[in-house]
Amino acid sequence: MTETLPTRAADLPAQWNPGEVEVGMYERWVEAGYFEADPTSGRPPYCIVIPPPNVTGSLHYGHAMDHTLIDILTRRKRMQGYDALWLPGMDHAGIATQSVVERQLAENGEPSRREMGRAAFVERVWQWKAESGGLILSQMKRLGDGVDWTRERFTLDEGLSRAVVTMFKRMFDDGLIYRAERMVNWSPALQSAISDIEVDHKEVEGELVSMRYGDGEDSIVVATTRVETMLGDTAVAVHPEDERYSHLVGKEIVLPIVGRRIPIIADEHVDPEFGTGAVKVTPAHDPNDFEIGRRHDLPMPTILDESGVVTGTGTRFDGMDRFVAREAIKEELRRQGRIVKEVRPYKHSVGHDSRTGVVIEPRLSLQWFVKVESLAKRCAEAVRSGETVIYPREMEARFFQWVESMHDWCISRQLWWGHRIPVWYGPNGEVVCVGPDEEPPSGEGWVQDEDVLDTWFSSGLFPFSTLGWPDDTLDLRTYYPNSVLVTGYDILFFWVVRMMMFGTYATGKSPFAHVYLHGLVRDEHGAKMSKSKGNVKDPLELIDAYGADALRFTIARGSNPGADMSLSEDWVAGSRAFGTKLWNATRFALSKGASPTLPLPKRPTDADAWILGRLREVAAETDALLDEYQFAKAAEGLYHFTWDEFCSWYVELSKAQLADEATAEGTRAVLGHVLDTILRLLHPMMPFITEALWQALTGGESVVIAEWPKEPGAPVDEGATQRMADLQRLVTEIRRFRSEQRVPDNRRIAAKLIGLDEAGLGGHRNAIASLVRLTEPGPEFSTTATLEVVLSTGRVHVEIDTSGAIDVEAERTRLNRDLAAAQKELAQAEKKLGSEAFLAKAPAEIVEKIRARHAAALAEIERINSRLAALPK
């Protein structure tokens, strides 16, 4: 147990120590049940289901961003009175998990997967999960994720497995799932099929080899980047209208090395412009060739085994790895004088297994598929009709492009860890799909399909399987459709489309009202983080060093919709500094007796009225921005208000007000009210520090369950706002003078402020003196410098006794700089006002604005010139 939280002002330590407090604070939130949703509460529901992380995974920046944003959304909704549910869970990550355990077996010298058999191996994986899986869950706690742990789910748990079988059975019965021998992306490393989106296409420098098939008159030259596939060729194809080859179509030639006679066929899909216009056809190892093979009823011999080794060709190349065979066959062809041309390097795109990086081998094999056409169409409709809105809108184009060109989804994996396909094959060729409550057929000769389903088949059900589907549960009725799915645009297709396909199919409704797509976290120079670049830092390290709030606020502040963000340690340090600022401001306020329970002053000072008006504006802006998922702007707005307005001006002004009995009590109330509101507004972004401060300030139970501010502060007071702007202008001008005259900041100087009353700032004399460290002019006061500051309602003369000669050159430089700025301003305004077209066509209010600027610039120039003239030589 960590130290108890301060609940009274006096207990607030001088420094915020996140490392000592955060973990215990999080535990208390969970114990108090703040994050538990209650569908019987009668509150409007708000639900976000986690995009399930892998059971093998650990927290990286993608998660950190995703979770921070989700947590901001749900914590705010909870405060707004919603029954907010953020449902956590993980997926079983078929390939990744199986690989981890297999590697472990090998390292320990234990029996291999195949040696121990399926049941024992699966048992072993469960054991691994119990011991080492789910590290990310504890890391989520460090980040402060306000998830409902009572509803945590796992794709392989009983309920979700039931959902998977139910879905499979329904789709199977509806003819949306079928088994067929098709060309799939085969990973020789995984020895499994993988889906299209698990393949990365990369430009590689290979070679294009042209070789001659047949001899003499009846020979033809074809080109390929994969020479070894020639062993599986069953035809050569040319375009039907290609006159160069029309005399050959229908004839047969001899396939070198193999000796097989193969036909020359005409097919419209051959591009006569590419290479020689003739292509070799390997139907079992190339998607295009497979289509040609189907159209022409060609044999489809498989010449590579599961691991990419040449097999069954009856040549001496059997047993060679595909890349070894490539070179060996090329040598043989060269020996035979059949190599016509070699283009090297030849840049072309090659599919790689995104997990292992090995080159994908297109391979004909018997697999299960989901027929996506109607499902994808329904997804597109959901977005087109507004049933689901994608934020930011620009991402819609990408979405449509994807769903409209989607291929059938290969869902079978040659693995053991996962949901085994619920199909049994009978002794006489029967195929039976067994639903969740049905008994599989038993008896001699019945066997279950060996394969498991793609992990996405189960994680794609997450928006509703986690809520109890297929049962009609209260959770499902309450929280489905989910409010929003939050994820990175890079995995738009992984989650979003699949969840939508399943959701619309199973329930008739799209699974979420909104989809918010955030960008990727990059390093401080905008480069993608990668292990090979060495620019990846563990988010947990940053949390340890700066606190979770600092990392979260940095992410919020950098997260513009759909845009990547650069994250550097400097930024995180800056966010920590912001937390420190908030900490110190609250400490100050508490030390002065500030409290949000005090009544706001009936007769507020200008400063009070101004900050209360700004508070209301900022709260409204924050709401509008968060409703639009504009996290960066919301965070920036709160940062600026808290630091640059509240701390830099109001808190400073409050010092004078607190010293005056007439205003002290009101000031305590305003300080308390503004801080209370700031802490609530910031809580979703910085949950820990705001909790500590809010409890200290208010004595309340927890800011987690505090009410979200609704029209805090007061309506904007135009007069007070104007006077505060003037005051700030005046103060800044005097500070500037001091700075440029090299008056050390710690030295007080005597000054006379003339014209304050006329400028409406008469009541602020003490405040100004305190802000710029002025003293009352004594009897020996002698003006050594004067300033004139133009304000909205008049001019203020400042006569200063700098106790000595002023730096005339510095003053001249400063005035000249101001003069140049004013002259530029004047020139711009004159140019516009001199244009007939402008006066005739621009809106009246714009013309008026320019006129005012023109007048102001003229006055400024006049003022500066007289000051310059008055300067001693």
Place this chain on the structure above:
RNA sequence: GGGCGCGUAGCUCAGCGGGAGAGCACUCGGCUUACAACCGAGCGGUCGCAGGUUCGAACCCUGCCGCGCCCA
């Protein structure tokens, strides 16, 4: 090849039709009774290039150059 997006201060990014902004970095002055993880002041930009539309363009349109991503 098709599609989307981006080039704004040294760095990272806002702004997307009417006075060029922020954070960090940098310079100068300060431990001023909440805060040196701080305070005050300042320096810094032909808004990628070239045309066009408009009274007016960083912002809209076209082309070009450079960069990134997705799909084929």
